[in-house]
Amino acid sequence: MKTEDTRAIFTAVFAGSIVLANVLAAKLTWIELPGLGGVAVPAGFVAFGVAYLASDLLVEYHGKEYAATVVNGTVVTLVIAYALVFLAIWMPSAPFYGGQEAFVSTLGGSASIILASVVALAAAQHLDVRLFANLKSRTGGRHRWIRNCGSTAISQGVDTVVFITLGFAIFPALGLGGDPTWGWALVSIVAGQYIVKLLVALIDTLPFYAVTEFVERPT
Template structure:
């Protein structure tokens, strides 16, 4: 598929329109995974000498979905998902806060557990929002910028390069805010937390890259109008 030229600083490439039935499904998956990972991240997890959080196994999925959206639908479509997911997560955090401050019924004996579980979530959400915003936008930007230069070739390279940068920025931003919330007290623990989080997320996405690439190819074939949208 020939590579198009760009104008006025906007990305150019071949993509599918967001009016398809597949785009909203990916949109919903991104939002759900991000919110669940925020709840899980409120728990500090230690596996042997390794420190991480309870959402460690979920968050890489958000980047895999982000890669699929960026590759198939372009930067504007990906940016729309990122902004909306950002707002949904903020609303979820507000909802948790309201649930906590509502006066408990006399028979309800779980208030303390509820506060302990959901109380840190707003701070975790703040950390996640900052990390998600910076990481996902850079991930999408790199993915689409490289596609503009290489066309449909080098998909694995686009996934790997965007993941290295996006996941690193995400992890640094998230950890800087969330570390103390989940019980990390020293700079050494913080560095370990960042490195483990980054290496884990990057490794998962690279290991699953063949599945991501297969999914992207299937979606491109399933999208009857893929390639009709040029420029981004």
């Protein structure tokens, strides 16, 4: 596959998955973990996994500098997407339109969650890019599973801690929406969501190998 093709495809998949994941996060889904019970996670967790796969592939084939640029562009895209959503909410509804309340409840997130998602995205994705590149260098380009799993597992942890702490505790405490959550309740949310994301990171290794084999096969 041509270099320009992979660059365009991985960039589009990354940006699209991030924006879609934040839309899907409006729904909470219930995941049963054997021996641990159930945990509520945003329905966008699979889309976030796809985004991490795409960012790792960007670093693998196009370097950390380009991948970091894509992350910055996607953060800007997400902010613009939120702005357009709130513009659509603000627009007056047609007299016969009866879905405004559902539209607002689905897409109109609280200020604390929106700010937390943007900050977590920037912090975690830049960390993922740097970790992946560093692990690739340290292993001499071998053992792809190490850089794929290692970078994603660590950065997903940072994403979870930053997002939950800011969105459910710090920002609400500053008056940006809802009542703050502290203590064990906050820890349990972080732990439950991270376990699910960690499982996705491990499963992510299979498509990572499949895509790299496809990209590098002789044409």
